[in-house]
Structures are given as structure tokens and as C-alpha cells.
Amino acid sequence: MDSTSTNTTVKKSVDVDVQIEASRAVRAWLNSCPSKPCNIGMEYLPDDYGMALTVTETPYKAETYIDGSYQVAYECDLVYRCTPVTDDERLRADEDLDKMAVWATNHAADLQIGGARVCRVQRTTPALLVARYGNGAEDHSVHVQIFFEVDKNG
Amino acid sequence: MANEKKSFIGTTGQPIARENLRLYKNTGTGSTPVWAVIGKRVQDSSMELDWSADHGIDILGEGYGSLRAPLITQQFDGAKPIVGDAAIEEIYNLALVQHDHIALSAQDLLVEHKEAGWAERYETCTVEVTGYGGEGGGDMTMPFTVTFGGTRTLGTITRENGVVTFVPDGE
Numbered sequence: 001m002d003s004t005s006t007n008t009t010v011k012k013s014v015d016v017d018v019q020i021e022a023s024r025a026v027r028a029w030l031n032s033c034p035s036k037p038c039n040i041g042m043e044y045l046p047d048d049y050g051m052a053l054t055v056t057e058t059p060y061k062a063e064t065y066i067d068g069s070y071q072v073a074y075e076c077d078l079v080y081r082c083t084p085v086t087d088d089e090r091l092r093a094d095e096d097l098d099k100m101a102v103w104a105t106n107h108a109a110d111l112q113i114g115g116a117r118v119c120r121v122q123r124t125t126p127a128l129l130v131a132r133y134g135n136g137a138e139d140h141s142v143h144v145q146i147f148f149e150v151d152k153n154g
Numbered sequence: 155m156a157n158e159k160k161s162f163i164g165t166t167g168q169p170i171a172r173e174n175l176r177l178y179k180n181t182g183t184g185s186t187p188v189w190a191v192i193g194k195r196v197q198d199s200s201m202e203l204d205w206s207a208d209h210g211i212d213i214l215g216e217g218y219g220s221l222r223a224p225l226i227t228q229q230f231d232g233a234k235p236i237v238g239d240a241a242i243e244e245i246y247n248l249a250l251v252q253h254d255h256i257a258l259s260a261q262d263l264l265v266e267h268k269e270a271g272w273a274e275r276y277e278t279c280t281v282e283v284t285g286y287g288g289e290g291g292g293d294m295t296m297p298f299t300v301t302f303g304g305t306r307t308l309g310t311i312t313r314e315n316g317v318v319t320f321v322p323d324g325e
Contacts, residue, residue: 063197065195065196066173066199067173067193067194068172068173069195149195152173153191
């Protein structure tokens, strides 16, 4: 038995420019959500209050078609940093994030990633507390998957 | 010349990508063809060659084999109706709407071999739609099988503004 053999399928990453273009487009699209608590940055969060989009996995080709086109899976977290004092405030932070995730799911058609066709947006976790800091700030996060198709037929 | 040997195009040692093999369906007429690609969002499909092979051991104890001209088929099990896909829409109409078995037995198809820069046209192919439906919550599927047949013409493909033109050898 080959000790180096594996049954796992290696995910094929997409080109870096596809990843960067997708991040720019997703951030701009999320910033158009009317119920967002504040402006959404890219990866960076201020010490006590803010929102950021973080890419959790290198975007990869979820499906590859015989004409060279492929479907990209873009996985990200939408993080909301705030300083809730009560459990009710904490729940409200999760509620705000969940509302944004639902909005994203229902407004996939508004997302423009170059010439790609966005297939679907889905939330894979409920919003929940993921980190707490000494200054009382907390990070609440919801995980979102975005699938879009890159057409190589032009 | 029609039977001229072909060479793979690319860097020595580099394997050939799947997208170099493409199938087109004529959505125009025999004299004024309009070639529409088949296979959008299909992940796996191959030309299958059946040579009607016959093998045996003769009375001298020697093995022998013989082949016939290949019967070539290709399955598109993952084919999906897609808005704006001219080839699939025409197949859908012939099979699901019109039940036109005569037309489905006489389809004009073009195979592009970009890996070696040539193409082959088969003027009387069968396109057999074997199903229509799929899983709940998913996309509609319309699997079909192609059997290549009729007059076979070798040539090349040119492209201008996205329009595919087949140029038979010798023209």
C-alpha cells in the first residue's frame, strides 16, 4: 500500500487576480446592504467597533467544465466588532449579522464580479461570538459562501 | 491532405487540457451552417470509440485481432438546459417539443481538436435525449447521447468575432 496515497481531492485555487476582483466586488456589494450597522472594511478592524470582510479560504474551483469554464467557491466571514454590555446587546449583534447574511442570500443577482455569473450565495453558520478582548470588544461572525461562474468561452 | 498526420500543439512534456476538445451543433442549414458549442456546464464527457474488435487464437497458437471502422459515441450525462444556449435549446425543441425523431437522427455536428489544430464534421449524427428532470432544488438536467455518423469531412476551424467557421481541407 502506498503510504503517500490519499483519497482527498486537491482543491484547485483560482488565479490571484480572480480572488482580488471577487473580494473588491463582494465588499462593495455588502456595503450596499441597507441594514448594515457600519461600513465594512477589508480584513482590518478598529479596536472597539467596526465591520470587516475576511476571506477564510483561498477561492477554489468547485466545478470545472469541459469547455474550460469553472465555478468558483468564495468563502468568507463577515465580522462585526462591537462592545455589548448585556446579553440582549450581544444577541442584537448576532441578529444584525444574520439579517445581513439573509440579505446577501436574497440579493445574489446584485453582486457583479467582473463578467462572472453569480450562481448562489449561502450562509453556512449562524452569527455567533468568536472572540472577546480585554477592552470589552467582541467579534461576532457569520460565514458566507459565494459561488460564481467564470466563462472561458467569451 | 485529409489524412495528414497531426502534431500536438504546446510545450514539450505538457499534457493537453480537456477544453481543447469541443463539439458544435449546426443550428443553421447545411449550406450556411451556424455552429453552437455543446457542453456548457458539463463536467465530464468523452468520445467513446467502438472498433468492433475481434480477437482470438488461431490453430497455430498465435493470437490475432481485427478492428472495424469505429462507431463513435459521446454521452452528455450532465447536460443542462441553459437560457441562451442555442445548441441545447434546439435539441430541447426537437426532442421534448416536437418529438422529431427524423431530425434527431440527422444532426450536423462538428468536432474541434484544438490540441492538434484540426476539426472533423459529421453530417448525419443521432442525438438521443435520454432524460429530462433532475433532483429537487437543483438545476434541470437533459442528458443525451450523440452517435457520430454520415459523411465525415476533415478540415480546420477559423474564428472571427466569436463566429466559428469550418474550412474543409482543400478549400
